[in-house]
Amino acid sequence: MRKAVSFFFLLTPVLVIVLVISLLGFAVVFISVLMGGGDELTDGYSGYLGGVPFADLINRTAARYDISPALIAAIIDQESNFNPKAHSSAGAIGLMQIMPGTCRGIGYPADECWKPENNIDAGGRIIAGHLKSYRGNLELALAAYNAGAGNVRKYGGVPPFPETRNYVVEVAKQYEKYKKKLVGGKFETVGGFPTTLMFPANGEITSPFGWRWGRMHEGVDIGAPEGTPIVAAADGVVIKSGPASGYGWVIVIDHGGGLTTVYGHMYHSTVVVSQGEAVSKGQKIASIGNNGRSTGPHLHFEVRMNGNSLDPLKYLRTNWKDG
Ligand SMILES: [Zn+2]
The missing domain is CATH 2.70.70.10 (Glucose Permease (Domain IIA))
Known part of the structure; x- marks a missing residue:
């Protein structure tokens, strides 16, 4: 009897551990299914970008927000053609064409919004936020970056503005181009x-x-x-x-x-x-x-x-x- 009892006490913790591990496994699978299409967030993020202007800032910002440096470069290419002094008629500023009010909201003074380190950080934070909101859907995230999340909500998808439709297509193309400039990869x-x-x-x-x-x-x-x-x-x-x-x-x-x-x-x-x-x-x-x-x-x-x-x-x- 004594032997049986100690065997039981030995077995119980093992069973509990097995049960907990199985439950955790199910939970992980369940949550992944719930999140759906979340892969896009890091899709293509297989390394560092080389051979483009501001590569250091782009790589650091990408790492900070867990997005691909190739995506940041694609947006910069489309928004400003890598000109940090770019200004739009609507008032957007810098490499990633951020509105001064948005910069202030993030914590950068409006007159320092053009500075590449601030501008790329702000733009990276915004596109990463959109990617999270739209569960990794790149089209919707880019549409929101261009036309605002309000318009994406209003039209239930990419808004019918020709500029925005064109923007989504062009940045996606640039993204593929910059992915080819990624080197290395998450180290084995x-x-x-x-x-x-x-x-x-x-x-x-x-x-x-x-x-x-x-x-x-x-x-x-x-x-x-x-x-x-x-x-x-x-x-x-x-x-x-x-x-x-x-x-x-x-x-x-x-x-x-x-x-x-x-x-x-x-x-x-x-x-x-x-x-x-x-x-x-x-x-x-x-x-x-x-x-x-x-x-x-x-x-x-x-x-x-x-x-x-x-x-x-x-x-x-x-x-x-x-x-
Ligand atoms: Zn030494």
Whole structure:
């Protein structure tokens, strides 16, 4: 009897857990069905935009509102042809043609509405809001962006205005065009960790990750002669290229999915990419230097997931030749 009781007590928590997991599974499926067509929100969001003006601001805004950078670029192309000083006769301002009152409502003074960082943020927020309201229906979201949500409601769909009908068609076309300029993609991860980083320079590991001389070394050092090319460890976008105390010139690449890589001790004169630029895995970004607190030419290389440094050697092959 005693044996049966303990068996029962052992079994009950297991059954409860199984039941809870099944219920959660059903709930997720049920909610997805309810939401319907919500896929469009992130459809095509498979990377970063490169080779267009204001790429840095566009990529950051897209990430902030979880929409495709290609969609933001398509709207900018149609609204202003990438001219931040564009003004419409109706009073709309800037790259994404925002009304000054709308800008004020979002928190930007009307006279600063034209500034690209404010204008793209406002436009990104507005189109993301419309996409949510219309459950990812791009046509309706674009119609609302052009003619206002009131008109979409009034006509129960895309309003019959020729300008709006044309706008919806043209932006959708541009969207397809800019999707082709997306590079990289959400970085492949397993359990939140990167899987396919490339060894960033042809050299030897001269100092490992971890504590040394009472200080945490947040990356690895790769020793090689000055001028040896440094390459991007994976596809991504350069989110920083600038000086950092002790590290000379530093480049940070955002690979999506929370993953960034950091490259240090370079000389500015060797840097061949700029902030906001999209880079491919293996593309040269700079050369090995000896700048900052450095006792010989080397690359200081960090791998960060959501800002936390990881041991790069767990995610890299151990030398240049293996890729
Ligand atoms: Zn180092």
